Amino acid sequence: MKVLVIGANGQVGKHLVSQIQKTDELEAKAMIRKQEQASYFEDLGAETVLADLEKDDADAIAKAADGVDAIVFTAGSGPKTGSDKTILIDLDGAVKTIEAAKKAGVKRYVMISSFDTTREAIQSAPSSFSPYVAAKHYADVWLRGTDLDYTIIHPGALTNDPATGKVAAAENVERGEIPREDVASVIIAALKEESSIGKEFQVVGGSKPVQESVQSV
Numbered sequence: 001m002k003v004l005v006i007g008a009n010g011q012v013g014k015h016l017v018s019q020i021q022k023t024d025e026l027e028a029k030a031m032i033r034k035q036e037q038a039s040y041f042e043d044l045g046a047e048t049v050l051a052d053l054e055k056d057d058a059d060a061i062a063k064a065a066d067g068v069d070a071i072v073f074t075a076g077s078g079p080k081t082g083s084d085k086t087i088l089i090d091l092d093g094a095v096k097t098i099e100a101a102k103k104a105g106v107k108r109y110v111m112i113s114s115f116d117t118t119r120e121a122i123q124s125a126p127s128s129f130s131p132y133v134a135a136k137h138y139a140d141v142w143l144r145g146t147d148l149d150y151t152i153i154h155p156g157a158l159t160n161d162p163a164t165g166k167v168a169a170a171e172n173v174e175r176g177e178i179p180r181e182d183v184a185s186v187i188i189a190a191l192k193e194e195s196s197i198g199k200e201f202q203v204v205g206g207s208k209p210v211q212e213s214v215q216s217v
């Protein structure tokens with residue numbers, strides 16, 4: 001299965017491409033926005049493609065998805081930009097990738113959402129954070145309204161701690177942290193586990209092996 005990783009040059013994205021390349025069943029196509037980012041992925045034996053979520057439209061992103069069987073969205077505007085970029089990348093950019101999946105005929109789509117994207121979470125978030133939660137909320141709503149084979153993953157606070165290989169995953173889990181390296185493993189487990197299609201779950205560090213946890217959601 002060839003997987004287009006959108007946000008490949010990000011912190012989760014790099015772990016994900018690296019882990020995908022170590023599997024027998026999956027291969028990565030890294031979507032990046034600068035040519036100078038390509039060598040990291042080429043060294044891993046992964047294909048790369050240039051596209052920008054802000055500047056490109058859904059047709060261009062669909063072209064980037066040429067030849068893939070699945071799309072993972074793990075891009076984000078990050079905490080250092082303003083609400084303008086949150087709307088353009090975390091919402092509009094994400095929706096363009098969902099539309100691109102439809103245009104390219106790629107049914108399988110895995111979304112890295114935020115821990116809690118409910119309406120209540122938008123209302124209760126601090127004002128500096130609520131535009132991000134709202135952007136993630138509507139990207140999730142858009143994806144749920146498609147007939148794509150989607151999985152929506154809601155990770156807790158991301159850390160750069162080394163992987164533990166153990167998580168807690170369910171529709172609702174207690175808020176907590178999770179290493180980005182483990183999030184990458186959860187994404188791979190979801191791609192491999194057909195029973196995760198049409199599901200969404202929260203995930204934090206825990207005590208159950210990743211594959212087992214994803215199977216149980």
Ligand code: NAP
Pocket residue numbers: 006007008009010011012013032033034051052053054055073074075076077078089093112113114115154155156157158159180
């Ligand atoms: P990250 O390191 O900030 O990576 C984000 C990636 O998105 C970067 O590679 C960046 O590209 C890319 N990107 C930004 N603007 C883009 C554009 N216009 N076109 C194409 N790509 C663009 O993020 P992370 O920490 O790995 O997080 C991964 C995901 O988890 C994100 O969706 C985030 O919202 C979500 N999440 C985060 C937390 C948290 O605690 N931080 C919790 C739950 C969920 P460049 O490398 O070129 O800049």
